[in-house]
Amino acid sequence: MINNKALIPIKKQIMDGAIDWTFTKEWLNHNNSDAPCSINLSKYQGNKIKKCNFIYPTIDIQQRNYPRLYPLGSISCIQCSNAHDENAHVGLCNDHSSDVVTILMDAAYDLYDIIIENSIGIPLALRETIESSPLFDITFPGALLQTHPGYLLIHHLVPSDLTTILYDYIKDKKL
Template structure:
């Protein structure tokens, strides 16, 4: 009976309470004329600022290749944020940790040093602003081409094939479901299906390569664990292994072939360094203040501002009157000279 009443109540219209009319309320703070702050101010503001930051993040033009392929709802954003902040190294602060974090952020924002970024930073070194993919030599080398190169599809398929039993093993070891049921679910999982030219544009592996966690991946693991903490641990272990293999098989090969192509075209690291040295620096908005120096008979006297020099001269004259002696304003070393027979 209680369940029936609860279900009936769910169909009713919700109560709307205006906190400004509550009796005994001395003040009702309102956030930017949006809504009343009816709970802890830190948590209330934290949610609003997160929404604003996330909205700005979605407007990042470098993420357009992702949103052109997948809807925003296909990505599990809280888990993606946790993955970007996850430290897969045993160090709190190290060069290895910084390298991992930098690679994650650059892969997500499509700013890895591929051809599109190199031509943007060194426009005079690359002719026609075009760098062919050093692996297939058929398309322009861009961050968007990462994971879609036709010559790399067999490598990616082998990695997907290797990680299908890894995901099955993790689910079998950490859940109580039947291995047969888990195997059937993993076999039908779209992320681990082979990638080809026909489905490469919308294949979910594009999200994984660019450090995003798909909503379907979370739903699959969560359907067996029913525990968020356990779900994260399984996904983390899978992603660490997957990204390590992807990084080893794709990134060093691409870098070595691109370096060889640059050498054949006469582009060396020295050319890149000279390009930045010869590039004119941007003018600063605020120029440093130019201090004016008072003329002095001696070339070794220290420069000082007019205000400071005037104050020093007044003090020296006052000291001279008090002592009844003449004191030169500035000595050869920049300090006031006091005769030895002053006292």
């Protein structure tokens, strides 16, 4: 994976061990329906795999695959018009930063609730652990930073920061 050119945007995270590959595999294989196979499941899982491999059909991929339909040249992000529309820009767009902050805050509350529901009593320092986690740090200036663990989640990769919290507070791994 380290030599995969498509994954250059997250090479540092790969090298630093910031991705929990076991949980990422579980997430990519997760089937949220009762059907063992279906067209919708194939589309859903294909979408996740394309995003985590940075091959989602953004303009850079469309230009590569359909050069007559999408002529070469710089095509800007339709949201911010400040950056080239490519997989690495997904999640980093300034126009989405307030949405990213809201999602991270909601996810922190949801994680807290999930851990409380699956614990006996209220675990000590749980709220502080979540609030101090780099994953839930919302003090980034402007757009989400490419090194932020939330960037991995946007691309369907599970950050080690999240699984560390889960391992620390949930003893039953079969939720």
